[in-house]
Each structure stands twice: as C-alpha cells, then as structure tokens.
Amino acid sequence: MSTETIETFETFADLGISETILQALTEMGFVKPSPIQAQGIPAVMQGSDVIGQAQTGTGKTAAFGIPVLERIDVANNAVQALVLCPTRELAVQVSEEIGRLAKYQKGLRIEAIYGGDSIDRQIRSLKRGVHIVVGTPGRVMDHMERRTLKFDQVRMMVLDEADEMLDMGFREDIESILAEMPEDRQTILFSATMSKPIMSITKRFLTDPVLIKVVRNELTNVNIEQVCFEVKPQAKVEVMTRLIDMYHLKSLLVFCNTKRKVDEIVEDLQLRGYASEGIHGDLRQQQRSNVMSKFKAGVTTILVATDVAARGIDVSGLDGVINYDIPLDEEYYVHRIGRTGRAGMSGKAFSLVARDEKFRLKTIENYTKVKIEKGVIPSFEDIVGVRKARFVETIASTIQESSDADLYLDVLEMLHHSGFSTEQIVGAMAKQIMGVQKNEYSDSNLAWEERRGGERPERGERRSGGDDRRGGSRFERGGRDTDRRGPSTDRFAPRADSRRSEGGREERRTGSATPEAGMTRLFLSLGRKDHILPKDIVGAIAGEANIPGKTIGAIDIYDKFTFVDVPERDARAVLRAMDGNTIKGKPVQIDIAK
Numbered sequence: 001m002s003t004e005t006i007e008t009f010e011t012f013a014d015l016g017i018s019e020t021i022l023q024a025l026t027e028m029g030f031v032k033p034s035p036i037q038a039q040g041i042p043a044v045m046q047g048s049d050v051i052g053q054a055q056t057g058t059g060k061t062a063a064f065g066i067p068v069l070e071r072i073d074v075a076n077n078a079v080q081a082l083v084l085c086p087t088r089e090l091a092v093q094v095s096e097e098i099g100r101l102a103k104y105q106k107g108l109r110i111e112a113i114y115g116g117d118s119i120d121r122q123i124r125s126l127k128r129g130v131h132i133v134v135g136t137p138g139r140v141m142d143h144m145e146r147r148t149l150k151f152d153q154v155r156m157m158v159l160d161e162a163d164e165m166l167d168m169g170f171r172e173d174i175e176s177i178l179a180e181m182p183e184d185r186q187t188i189l190f191s192a193t194m195s196k197p198i199m200s201i202t203k204r205f206l207t208d209p210v211l212i213k214v215v216r217n218e219l220t221n222v223n224i225e226q227v228c229f230e231v232k233p234q235a236k237v238e239v240m241t242r243l244i245d246m247y248h249l250k251s252l253l254v255f256c257n258t259k260r261k262v263d264e265i266v267e268d269l270q271l272r273g274y275a276s277e278g279i280h281g282d283l284r285q286q287q288r289s290n291v292m293s294k295f296k297a298g299v300t301t302i303l304v305a306t307d308v309a310a311r312g313i314d315v316s317g318l319d320g321v322i323n324y325d326i327p328l329d330e331e332y333y334v335h336r337i338g339r340t341g342r343a344g345m346s347g348k349a350f351s352l353v354a355r356d357e358k359f360r361l362k363t364i365e366n367y368t369k370v371k372i373e374k375g376v377i378p379s380f381e382d383i384v385g386v387r388k389a390r391f392v393e394t395i396a397s398t399i400q401e402s403s404d405a406d407l408y409l410d411v412l413e414m415l416h417h418s419g420f421s422t423e424q425i426v427g428a429m430a431k432q433i434m435g436v437q438k439n440e441y442s443d444s445n446l447a448w449e450e451r452r453g454g455e456r457p458e459r460g461e462r463r464s465g466g467d468d469r470r471g472g473s474r475f476e477r478g479g480r481d482t483d484r485r486g487p488s489t490d491r492f493a494p495r496a497d498s499r500r501s502e503g504g505r506e507e508r509r510t511g512s513a514t515p516e517a518g519m520t521r522l523f524l525s526l527g528r529k530d531h532i533l534p535k536d537i538v539g540a541i542a543g544e545a546n547i548p549g550k551t552i553g554a555i556d557i558y559d560k561f562t563f564v565d566v567p568e569r570d571a572r573a574v575l576r577a578m579d580g581n582t583i584k585g586k587p588v589q590i591d592i593a594k
C-alpha cells in the first residue's frame, strides 16, 4: 500500500494495526477507518476502558474487533475475550466479521454462543478451545453456570449494542457476567444512546473510561432538494446516468465509500460516454490538479470522489451531488450534499439506496431531521423524451449560430441520391447523435421492490468468472454489475460520440466513425512510428487480457497512435491488463477512445 497518499494520517496502517489484519481489511474492501474506528481503535489498543457512542452502521464491530484480535495469544487455548450481543443474529454477524478480520491469524478460534442452538454442540466446541466468544447474555450465563465457559483468562470484555441489551431485559445477566470477570480485564461498551441505565453500568463496571462520541452536526442548508432512489446495486450506474440525463446535470460530484469503487464507477461512466474522472487518495498531487482543472474547466462534467479526497477540493456551484452509496457516517452525508446548492443556488442531492443501505438512510434522516423524499426512477421513455428535446434545441441553435453550416448542406443531397427519404435521414442522424439505445436494464429491473424469480442476486455475490478482487467487501456488496451481459443484448446508453457533439468538440476519425454495436473503441499510445503491426496488438491484448484474439475487432494504426475495437464486455479487462504495460517492449497508455 502506498503511503504517499493524502489519507496517510487516517489509514488503518497508521492506527498501528498488524500486517495480518491490514491484509484482511484490504480484502474486505475497507480502505479507510470510519470515525468511530479512527478514534476507537487507538483508545482500545492503548488499554483503556472505552465507551463508544455511534449510530448503527458506522463500523463499530471492527472498532472493537481489531483491538481484540491484536490482544489474543493464539498459543494460549483459553477464552481471552468475550463479546456480548443482544441477539442471535448480531452474535453471528459479529463473529463472522471478526472471523473475516482474523483470516490471516492462523489458529485463532471464534465461537458464537446463543440460545436456540444445541448446547451440547457448543460445549464440545468450547472444550476444543476457543479464543474469542461472541454470545448472547442468556446463553453465556447458561454456560457460566454449567462451568463450560471459564472466564479466568479473559482480558477483554465487550458489550456491543449495550442499550439494546438492556432494553431486552438482559441487565441482570450482564451484571452477573461482568461480576465474574477478572478484575484487571479491559471493558469496552458500545451503544447508540447513553441512557441512565447505561451510565450506571459504566459507573459500576468500567474504570476511568475514555468516552468516544461521534458528534453530530445540524444540516443547515435548506436549498438542497434531497431525493432517494431505491435501486438494485447492479443498476446504480444505469440509474445514475438516467438522472444525469433527466436533470441535465452538467457539473456533478458523485460520492462513494471506497477508492476501488471510485475507479470502477469512473470506468463505467466513461464506457457509457460520460466525461467523468475520479479523485482519491491514491492519486499523486500532479494527477489531482490535472483532474481538478479539467473539472473546473468543464471538460469533465462528473467528478467521482471518496469523502476524504473530496474534503480537500474546492468546488462550488455544482448542479448536484449523487450519493452512489450511502455513507457510513451521517456526518459524511451532510458534508457531501453541502457541496451543492451553495450561494443561494438550489442543488440536487440524489441518493441511490440499495436494500441493505436503507437503514443507514433512516439513520441519516433521524440525524439531519430532514425527510428524504423517495423519487421515481426516470423511465426509458422519459430519457428518450428529454434527449429529443435537447436534440431539437441543439439543431436549432446550430442552424442559427453556425456560419459554416452550409458547408454540410450537400450531405442531404448525397443521401437523397442514395435513395433515402428526408425522414429516414433525419431519423438516422438523430439516433446517431442522441445515441439512445436499449440495454439490459428494462425500467422494471432497476428498483429493488420487485422481486421476481430468477433475477440476479441482490447482493454482490462472487460470481464465477468474476474478478475476485471485487465483491470481497460487505460494504461494497452488490455495488457492481460483474455480470453485465454480452453485446448481444441491446443497450441503452448515450454513446461516446453523442456526448462529444453535445460538448461541441469536433473530433474526426477515419475508418468507421463508431465501433460496431457491442464493441468499445480503445485508444493506444503506440502507432506506426513505433513499428507496431496489427498482430502485435492482437497478441498483446489477447495474451494480457486473456481474451480470444478473434474477438478483437477493427484496428486502425496511425502514425502516433492506434484505435482498436474490443468487445464491450472485455473493455475493462483490457484496460486493466494493458495500461502501463508494454507492446513489443514499448510502454503503452490505453484509454477509451474519445
């Protein structure tokens, strides 16, 4: 991992976490500690008793799970940490999450202990030796009384969701369990609220606790229209582009929770012909300024960013902000949407909410005390409608303003000569320029309300043939369509060329102006002057990206660069495999052709 990022001061590595856990975190897709983690982990690691107050969904499990793992001595077969959770579901969830964090800690054993499960099985398991027990208070008491669970070597005790455990009537059990613990253990208590009963428990059982509270901030800007859209994870980019088209968003900040996601979204948007670039902590200063100046100049219209990266940039007057995913912390939400609607202008803040992000949005609503309206996803017809209207507008203004438009007047005559009617010609040109095509996202397949048999999994399960680097993190689950269908399905996406003509920039290409349907045209920074032959290109791409050579389409070699068409579904893989790689020993830059 690079340390030369602007996030240096807030990475997991900076929290003094050991290599094995860092590796697991990377695989889980955790890039940056959430606020409760950033503050809680160091406090717990230094050995103090800790009270942590933060809302649900803010990453409290890892906040205590990581320091707990750091303190376990695997060679010692005794229970060294006990985590109490209010319910069976939470106990399982927490033990699983700690299990993932412990992936590279060889021999470490965690057991979830809860009612409703065979006590004999639990006893057998405990006898074999367990280092961390995650359990519900009732069942833990049960084992304590049977002497099948011994606490004499427990060094850390965690009360997770303490307020909820008290609400459920576990107070006495909790107190009995706490009373059994060794005096010198460390106690950590997490709770979303700090009620009186919680305070009394902390007074009795915690010693000089450090209080960590993730503070709240009022939402002051009322000029922002906040709307959420309930969207299937794999349809998020599609819905996002529909919203951009529908509301004609020309300067837009898209937020997501991880750096990896930033790269993925940018790639996706570029493939669909949107001028977008990403900004996150892995970029060098030079690259950042480059991205920023293009965005400010309007060359790039969409900036995709992580929360941390966005903190350092100065942009205002944005048409809108899109929350590609819902932030882990409600503070972030406030910061994000505050980027739009400044200086008396109204702004749009759209949030794309997957089913399992719904609760986080609720938390945000409670926190900001603003109801976020539920929006209707624009339909295919809506998009065709707005694009048509804009097309007519563009044509009208081109006729009125361009003095050299008559240079092209004979085109109509030429086409008439070929036997086409004016209607046919205009229709074809409109289609070409508007670039509206159907794709696999039918209107009914975007929102997550409809559940029909045989639909693709809601959550981003790992898929065969998918890229294993993705989908590992729960946080990112389902955020990505790793299963985009091949070119045979019809697509609906503004094409790259249409976007360009909207932007008014002229760019000419010889050969066929656009790649064939289902193909994506790539730009390579090598050409004739580099003595590159088509077979070199086919060989390199097929070999590096592991795709059959015969699926590679047209190759146009120019003096200094080359265009090559590859199947749309492979474009990403090719970009990844080739960028910065070499062909015939020469370093090559590769990009989606502009």
Ligand code: ADP
Residues within 6 Å of the ligand: 029, 030, 031, 032, 033, 034, 037, 054, 055, 056, 057, 058, 059, 060, 061, 062, 097, 257, 328, 474, 475
């Ligand atoms: P809480 O206990 O505060 O309700 P959890 O610990 O259950 O929250 O975390 C909520 C979700 O966020 C989980 O799916 C978890 O894997 C994920 N998560 C936690 N911390 C991070 C992080 N730093 N980066 C990305 N995802 C995270």
Ligand code: MG
Residues within 6 Å of the ligand: 057, 060, 061, 160, 161
């Ligand atoms: Mg929790």
